[in-house]
Amino acid sequence: QVQLAESGGGLVQAGGSLRLSCVASGRTFSNYAMGWFRQAPGKERDFVAAISLDGTSTHYADSVKGRFTISRDNAKNTVYLEMNVLKPEDTAVYYCTARRSLRSSRYYYNLAEYDFWGQGTQVIVSS
Numbered sequence: 001q002v003q004l005a006e007s008g009g010g011l012v013q014a015g016g017s018l019r020l021s022c023v024a025s026g027r028t029f030s031n032y033a034m035g036w037f038r039q040a041p042g043k044e045r046d047f048v049a050a051i052s053l054d055g056t057s058t059h060y061a062d063s064v065k066g067r068f069t070i071s072r073d074n075a076k077n078t079v080y081l082e083m084n085v086l087k088p089e090d091t092a093v094y095y096c097t098a099r100r101s102l103r104s105s106r107y108y109y110n111l112a113e114y115d116f117w118g119q120g121t122q123v124i125v126s127s
Contacts, residue, residue, distance in 0.1 A: 002026045002116040004096045009121030012086055016125070020081040022096030022118060029077040030054075032116075033101040033108055036070060036081045038092035039120075045095065049081060050107035057105045064090075086125045093120040 008020040024032065035050040049070035050059045058070050069082040079096060097114040108114065 002032060002098050004098060004116055004118035006094065006096045006118045006121040009094060009123045011124045011126065014086060014088055014125055014127050016086050017082070017084045018086065018123060020083065020094055020096075020121060020123075022079045022081075024077045024079070024098060030074040031100060032098040033106060034070075034072060034079040035097045035099075035108060035114060036079075036094060037097060037111060038090075038094045038123075040092040043092075045111060047109045047111065048094070050109050051079065052103075052105045052107045053101045054104040057107050059107045059109055061109075083123070086123075088125045088127045091123060091125050093122050095120045 003025045006022045012018055033053050036048040037045050038048050039045040047061050051070045051072055055072050067085045072079040096118040098116045099114045
């Protein structure tokens with residue numbers, strides 16, 4: 001089992017920035033590819049960003065490309081989501097997720113491919 005704990009959400013004005021963090025425990029963090037998804041009220045949970053277990057490969061949803069950056073620090077068992085130029089449509093609960101990977105440079109962007117999820121952190125962007 002992998003336990004994931006997100007933090008860093010909050011209320012921010014449009015155009016502002018936030019950095020989300022997700023600390024993993026329970027297994028060897030560097031064996032897991034990581035991702036961020038988000039879910040707005042009344043909507044499905046959508047892919048935001050993904051990173052390979054070695055951090056060399058990343059992938060983003062078109063809606064956040066150029067504004068969000070995913071990164072990881074394997075020494076700290078932590079994955080980050082740096083969010084800039086935030087828009088009201090970015091308002092959602094953001095979830096950290098993990099899956100065991102045997103390929104160091106592969107990322108995953110389908111919800112069904114992930115095995116472990118955090119409880120989520122709320123991000124509200126006011127206009």
